[in-house]
Amino acid sequence: MSTDLASAINHQVRLAARPVGLPKDGDWRFTDEPVALPAEGGVLVRATHLSLDPAMRGWMNEGKSYIAPVGIGEVMRAGGIGVVAASKNPAFAVGDKVGATLGVQEYCLIPADQIRRSGLAKIDARLGSDTQWLNALGMPGMTGYFGLMDVGQPKAGETVVVSGAAGAVGQTVGQLARIKGCRAVGIAGGADKCRFVVEELGFDACIDYKSGSVREGLKQHCPDGVDIYFDNVGGEILDAVLARINRKARIVICGAISQYNNTTPVEGPKNYLSLLVNRARMEGMVVFDYADRYPQAIAELAGYLKDGRMKSREDVVEGLANFPSALLRLFGGQNFGKLVLAV
């Protein structure tokens, strides 16, 4: 196998320029290089599926954030699932199925001193498929799980609203809220997604922000107000929900996809004083803080996938060359379910 590898080519997608607004073709550069073999303690992973996430847009910007920006000329950062292609590390054997930060490339060489940082870990294929390991059992699932459970702290009978409801994080949040005895109301774009959210995922209701007023939808579908809002989008939808929150409501700030490609300043929530009137809180979360507890969350969610109480939907795009256009689908809300790139 190493002889094949020695002559193999690694196709890569690198960040060529920092985008202004939506990423353009010219912001990317496609490169080829020979596959490098691992030195002592290192592991070479062949990617099978990469995760495409809204957070990627933030990683392309310069400036302080919860994680360093991707440097110009560097391979674009991406989490993924793959198979160990070569190993000089006793903890990983050729053929092991693994998850890690692999980057948008076919092969990822992880040196010994980067293994921890990359999050390299074997995954148990019995718990879920490759794409589920990037969805409910991966970062989106962990984000939804800890954001809802730890920051949101749902109590049975409460109303949980989640935006991006058909997306990766939203799927987990709404289904988990139902499992925990809450009323789950989604917000999604388009009748198809809303139908999917209600009929397939079992949410109590879903508001189509593209076809009507979110304010009216909240009034109709949250007759007892909103106790938890899990926000993936920011902007006007955040303001509409702020106007409907209950006393002691919790707003989980997970993302703000409506603002990521702004070329004007971020729109702050005009209704934030609703937090005062309602003694409510708005709290940010970053999934990496919960890394120690991923295993128990994965076990719980895998149980729900197994017994059918939770479903997952992934939207799979084929081929590294389609990475730039696939990413744009995410920001246009054209993906249907967790967006995955099959390498």
Added chain:
Amino acid sequence: MSTDLASAINHQVRLAARPVGLPKDGDWRFTDEPVALPAEGGVLVRATHLSLDPAMRGWMNEGKSYIAPVGIGEVMRAGGIGVVAASKNPAFAVGDKVGATLGVQEYCLIPADQIRRSGLAKIDARLGSDTQWLNALGMPGMTGYFGLMDVGQPKAGETVVVSGAAGAVGQTVGQLARIKGCRAVGIAGGADKCRFVVEELGFDACIDYKSGSVREGLKQHCPDGVDIYFDNVGGEILDAVLARINRKARIVICGAISQYNNTTPVEGPKNYLSLLVNRARMEGMVVFDYADRYPQAIAELAGYLKDGRMKSREDVVEGLANFPSALLRLFGGQNFGKLVLAV
């Protein structure tokens, strides 16, 4: 005494119209009416000092808030300190010093069924002066105490920033933060106020928002970032602090005086995504929720006033007729310390 009272006149200030922007003279109406004597279970209080607070502006607006709006034609709501002038309630004797929601008027008749709602309670003159009972020992002190201690949850060594630092709530917050072992940094308008905040109240530093950049001031005076921000003002200052918060910071939303007289929509905090990056929270508070615990907070704060660890400053304006102009001083930031109207 009742014979005198029977012929006495009660001078009042009533809300004549809902203000647009800053309250104008025409938004008020001065009325006189005979003093009414209490029926069974009721109490008549003669006001000595009334509290003038930023929150008053919100009470003048129509619409849902944490408290019902003052109706057009009604006596303007105000908390105050006074003396029992007549009583048909065994719990209150003529001459007792009391605090309650008295309204902007000389005499307040509190019928039996309104005593609880008005918050009528005897006050202990040994613990503080009348004006202190409207400041550190009154609503502003309670707001600062519970906002900082319960919502902010300060730990020794942390940096606490408070806006409106020379004002009623700000005084308590910063001095209490110091007592709890924190670094206290104020934000106030003008060199005199800033000097008072540092030299008299003992804050570590105070940033003059009128004479320089709050951003630069925060950089200089909060070298280790901001762990707690107690916000009384909103607007650009809130955004400047959001840009400097630490991981797991707590922002206490107590008020937003910069926005209360807006005729345009409230300016939302553009930097709210700093909550996400920093896993921080922003939480609203309303002091009335802590009514059960006022006595213990008053005892603690009175102790600090007594032993000199806490000072209080009040800005006293004389005469009911000056109520409208005094209130405008509050919104112009012209008051120096807790604004009180001596009746």
